[in-house]
Amino acid sequence: MNSSILSSFNSYTPHNYNYIHTKPLLQPKHLHFIKTPLNFPTKTSNINFIKIPKCLSTSNKDDDYISNLNQRFDFFCSFFSFGSWWSLSSYNINGSEKFPPLAKNVTVVEAFWRIWGLIEDDKWAVYVAFAALTVAALSEISIPAVLTMSIFSAQRGETAAFYRNAQFLAILCVSSGICSGLRSGCFAIANMTLVRRLRETLYDALLHQDIYFFDVEAVGDLTSRLGTDCQRLSRIIGNDLHLIIRNTLQGTGALINLLTLSRPLALSTLAICLILSTIFLLYGRYQKNAAKITQEFTAMANEVAEGTLSLIRVVRAYGTEQEELERFMRWLEKLTFVGVRETAAYGLWNLSFTTLYRSTQVIAVIFGGLAIIAGQTSAEQLTKYILYCEWLIYAAWRIQDNMSSLLQSTGACEKVFQLMNFLPSDQFLSEGFKLERLRGQIEFVDVSFHYPSRRVFIGGQILLTFKSGQVPVLENVNFSIKGGDVVAIVGPSGSGKSSLVNLILRLYEPTSGQILIDNFPLQDLNIRWLRGRIGFVGQEPHIFHMDIKSNITYGCYKAVSQEDIERAAKQAYAHHFISSLPHGYETLVDDNLLSGGQKQRIAIARAILRDPDILILDEATSALDAESEHYIKELIYSLKNGFKMRTIIIIAHRLSTIEAADRIMVTDSRQIAEVGEHQELLEKGGLYARLMRKQRDALI
Numbered sequence: 001m002n003s004s005i006l007s008s009f010n011s012y013t014p015h016n017y018n019y020i021h022t023k024p025l026l027q028p029k030h031l032h033f034i035k036t037p038l039n040f041p042t043k044t045s046n047i048n049f050i051k052i053p054k055c056l057s058t059s060n061k062d063d064d065y066i067s068n069l070n071q072r073f074d075f076f077c078s079f080f081s082f083g084s085w086w087s088l089s090s091y092n093i094n095g096s097e098k099f100p101p102l103a104k105n106v107t108v109v110e111a112f113w114r115i116w117g118l119i120e121d122d123k124w125a126v127y128v129a130f131a132a133l134t135v136a137a138l139s140e141i142s143i144p145a146v147l148t149m150s151i152f153s154a155q156r157g158e159t160a161a162f163y164r165n166a167q168f169l170a171i172l173c174v175s176s177g178i179c180s181g182l183r184s185g186c187f188a189i190a191n192m193t194l195v196r197r198l199r200e201t202l203y204d205a206l207l208h209q210d211i212y213f214f215d216v217e218a219v220g221d222l223t224s225r226l227g228t229d230c231q232r233l234s235r236i237i238g239n240d241l242h243l244i245i246r247n248t249l250q251g252t253g254a255l256i257n258l259l260t261l262s263r264p265l266a267l268s269t270l271a272i273c274l275i276l277s278t279i280f281l282l283y284g285r286y287q288k289n290a291a292k293i294t295q296e297f298t299a300m301a302n303e304v305a306e307g308t309l310s311l312i313r314v315v316r317a318y319g320t321e322q323e324e325l326e327r328f329m330r331w332l333e334k335l336t337f338v339g340v341r342e343t344a345a346y347g348l349w350n351l352s353f354t355t356l357y358r359s360t361q362v363i364a365v366i367f368g369g370l371a372i373i374a375g376q377t378s379a380e381q382l383t384k385y386i387l388y389c390e391w392l393i394y395a396a397w398r399i400q401d402n403m404s405s406l407l408q409s410t411g412a413c414e415k416v417f418q419l420m421n422f423l424p425s426d427q428f429l430s431e432g433f434k435l436e437r438l439r440g441q442i443e444f445v446d447v448s449f450h451y452p453s454r455r456v457f458i459g460g461q462i463l464l465t466f467k468s469g470q471v472p473v474l475e476n477v478n479f480s481i482k483g484g485d486v487v488a489i490v491g492p493s494g495s496g497k498s499s500l501v502n503l504i505l506r507l508y509e510p511t512s513g514q515i516l517i518d519n520f521p522l523q524d525l526n527i528r529w530l531r532g533r534i535g536f537v538g539q540e541p542h543i544f545h546m547d548i549k550s551n552i553t554y555g556c557y558k559a560v561s562q563e564d565i566e567r568a569a570k571q572a573y574a575h576h577f578i579s580s581l582p583h584g585y586e587t588l589v590d591d592n593l594l595s596g597g598q599k600q601r602i603a604i605a606r607a608i609l610r611d612p613d614i615l616i617l618d619e620a621t622s623a624l625d626a627e628s629e630h631y632i633k634e635l636i637y638s639l640k641n642g643f644k645m646r647t648i649i650i651i652a653h654r655l656s657t658i659e660a661a662d663r664i665m666v667t668d669s670r671q672i673a674e675v676g677e678h679q680e681l682l683e684k685g686g687l688y689a690r691l692m693r694k695q696r697d698a699l700i
């Protein structure tokens, strides 16, 4: 690009002179990507910030110098005229990185009532705290007057008045001390209760969301809401509101005292307070916005860190530490972008406060001093005036400060409330009925399905929709499984085998069609009851961070003895390795401390222990060695022939596991392509026969 073209651009960036903003003159192919200062990819409504390709940059030094000056001037104007430098709206990301929408605005009053409802039985603590607060505030605001009276009565030699004032001063000090302690204690109790209830309510709401909610919401984001956001939210009553009330009482007391001392001086101080309040109001709004964005960025940074740390082995194996650090740094840069502006705004606020506050003292000393010289007032009154002046200004500042903190806390609560407002999944809302006995008959009637994992945003609210326009996973699937059958599902990877099982477990709902269990629609059955009768071992069995025994008994609601647990472990071929661990069944384990095969065996033991009517094994033996797999296969088929009638669904690739099944269903292209027995399907010479042939060839 030559200098004449370049000069048609309006230079902008204060930090990085490689970036300029422009009306869209360049073709997209000429642009690298969109960026703002601090490496912050963005696009505003009418201005595009673009990075000029280095090869196209001018080499003319004069142009550089002029451009440099222009940039400095623009930055100066933008900063001091509250222009675009202050804009936080440029946090919107115009790139591949996902950014959640900001939640709907919640007013302080709405937040207060919501929180008030959560305090429930512990409201007494708040009432006591407010009563103590009132007494403490009134005692404290009386202290300057009594203090001055004591000193000046001593100076005048009025002994009796001095003792009286000194006693009164002591009483005020004691009462304000006791009440302050009571106030802090009671608010701390209310705070603790509130944090607990908030976390409990939010966690409850999260746990009862549909599974597709977790397909789109990041775990790091949710844990951040449960942790820091709930903590922040609890400050609304326990910190912000109580300090606002306390300072309002003290400020009002100070103002009344000032008005009785000198009306003109009191009004001048009041005017300064109003100016301060206005400045603070603007600052508070800015701060609230910044807090909300900071919250989002922190959650996203947490999400990146959590994802990376949980996959640290992959990161290490691929040597992508630097890339991961940079990915995390990008969010930190965005946090800095907001933080720098927030700090600058705080600096400006501090500057205005100190200047205006000092000016009240200067005004008081000049006019009060002149009034003393003219004999219109006394030194005692001027001293009281200056003390109350200080109280008033500080009360005004603290009210604003607490207001800003209150706004920040309300900002933090918006996403928390939004999540709390999500209704539980329909599965938990409808009771459904329980059958006397589950025979394990499963029927799919014209079932179609696609994953509803796309998000739709309306009015800042996340709405999840079934009409996601995604590629269908299953289309008009029809089949039935008799109670007590062993059915194997095979098919190419991605052909929908696990999705079939997900639908039986009702982790997702079919888009159309119906699933019947023992001839009853699945959605009419009590889902907890049904799940209590299904044993499921998933493709990648994860285990909980607890001891092996608890992992095996997890979700088993009947009483089980140590022998039962060991029997299940023996059947799952897990007893041997468990016994070799330092604390046997009491050994604390987690996902990283066991091999894939060991985790699968624990998951199989867990499924067996609950003695299910329907047993679903989704690639449950894929990580086992040949010998273990052989035993587990024996077990599966022996479970079928036991006392109890049990339907077993096995998803497996290995021929040895599936050939003995009563029926084999072959999935392909969103359909059940073939159904039959092993020999029958081989003779048919279709997809199953091809899959088996390939597997045999691979083994040779």
Ligand SMILES: Nc1ncnc2c1ncn2[C@@H]1O[C@H](COP(=O)(O)OP(=O)(O)OP(=O)(O)O)[C@@H](O)[C@H]1O
Residues within 6 Å of the ligand: 215, 451, 453, 473, 491, 492, 493, 494, 495, 496, 497, 498, 499, 500, 539
């Ligand atoms: N939670 C999900 N959200 C969106 N799409 C999904 C989800 N889970 C699976 N899919 C998609 O659904 C399709 C079917 O996946 P499914 O896991 O059912 O196949 P599969 O036959 O079990 O594969 P494999 O043998 O590899 O386990 C795939 O295209 C997959 O990408």
